[in-house]
């Protein structure tokens with residue numbers, strides 16, 4: 001399994017949005033994974049660590065899917081393992097609490113057994129009073145034992161692509177520029193924006209999906225997402 005995950009970046013494949021491509025999955029894994037209709041499947045050659053055997057069976061390392069109601073417990077447990085209990089004290093949490101993620105923008109990565117091994121969600125926010133709408137990304141987390149296998153990057157790329165496809169204008173997050181810079185995020189356009197609580201200014205990063213949308217954006221970022229209803233599955 002470790003080999004499959006580590007190899008995933010070297011052999012990623014986008015499955016048709018209408019459904020999974022059967023060729024992505026080995027016989028043993030095809031049925032359960034296919035039923036999940038992945039939007040992205042990341043596969044690796046099942047074989048030796050060197051040059052894969054010609055004709056070796058292809059097995060998925062992980063797939064990226066829309067989060068479902070049934071994923072909530074597994075996602076929260078993963079976040080606790082990956083980030084610890086302090087995660088709930090972050091300023092970003094103020095923008096998420098009591099809200100639902102932006103429509104169609106909550107994703108999980110699953111391993112071939114179906115277990116949740118990665119999570120990312122995006123949230124609707126407003127940039128200052130009457131300012132432009134944007135998304136806040138986070139938390140992004142990967143199963144600790146599977147770090148550096150490309151799951152985080154795949155979740156990020158998928159999230160950005162979907163946000164763009166859905167017509168959003170910009171994504172903000174609080175995180176490490178050395179990691180998020182590879183996806184185009186920087187603090188260049190966030191100097192006049194502020195989180196609604198303590199945060200490190202240099203870690204407030206943004207990515208414009210529509211050029212110029214952050215021009216003149218200023219003020220405190222506000223929650224603008226759909227409110228959680230009593231029986232909603234998202235916290």
Ligand SMILES: CC(C)(COP(=O)(O)OP(=O)(O)OC[C@H]1O[C@@H](n2cnc3c(N)ncnc32)[C@H](O)[C@@H]1OP(=O)(O)O)[C@@H](O)C(=O)NCCC(=O)NCCS
Pocket residue numbers: 082083139140141142143146147148149150151152153154174175176178179
């Ligand atoms: C951050 C995280 C989501 C990355 O997921 P991942 O699947 O390990 O990421 P990828 O495999 O796509 O990328 C791994 C690379 O990113 C680097 N990286 C990971 N976190 C980094 C950070 N905070 N700053 C700089 N580089 C980082 C790794 O060193 C690795 O580098 P390499 O490719 O040169 O080996 C994961 O490490 C995680 O869950 N961390 C704990 C939760 C967390 O901190 N979330 C982010 C909140 S801001």
